[in-house]
Amino acid sequence: MKDRISMTLDSVLASVETVETTAEAYARKAGFDEDTASNISMVTREAAVNAVLHGNKKDPAKHVTATFEITPEDLRISIADEGPGLDPDAIPDPLAPENVLRPSGRGVFLMRAYMDEVHFRQLTPGTEITMVKRRA
């Protein structure tokens, strides 16, 4: 397994499984314990679901790009879609009392909770989200 891999995937839910499995493998290779690796793969799954469903809206003409990189300091995972773009500041706070019982809207919150850094970058078109988990 290389220290860096980038894959271009169709906008289908099967791609989510591929991204999730790869995230778990890279997390373990980076030395994270089983629980941490599971959480990393779970939030990577959240990012991939967002890219397929909300970004690309399952458009077969659009693709999801997933990049995994292990550096001496951290594990970096980027998920990019080709959708209309996302304003991260416009995402409602799922912990606000009026939102706690909403059935959706917790994906980005979980990414921020389980990773050390979460960055958004606007593409033309699309959104790239990069999640960083520092190695011990």
Add this chain to the structure above:
Amino acid sequence: MSMKFTIRHVEGITVLDLSGKITLGEGSVTIRDAVRDVLSTGSTKILLNLGDVNYIDSSGIGELVSALTAVKNAGGQLKLLNLTKKVQDLLQITKLYTVFDIFDSEPEALASYSK
């Protein structure tokens, strides 16, 4: 592995023993259908045993919240049993831990339902 479940009826309470993953497109649809089916039979006291649920994502959390809302709207009670540490952690950081009635003991859970 997607989610599987079995249904038991104990002391007037419907117990769903869930196992596997509760995630988008897999277990989450199943849990929604299962709770809806239980409600359609007129049973409104439901206990979800999550002891063998080893993986849940935000969609799965959303399904648990939707199930709770549906059961409450039907005038019933939905409670959770045997959370794994992973699910417990997720409910805590999403501030849902206090929204649900959660038990580690099935007898205590069964006894908690109003008669």
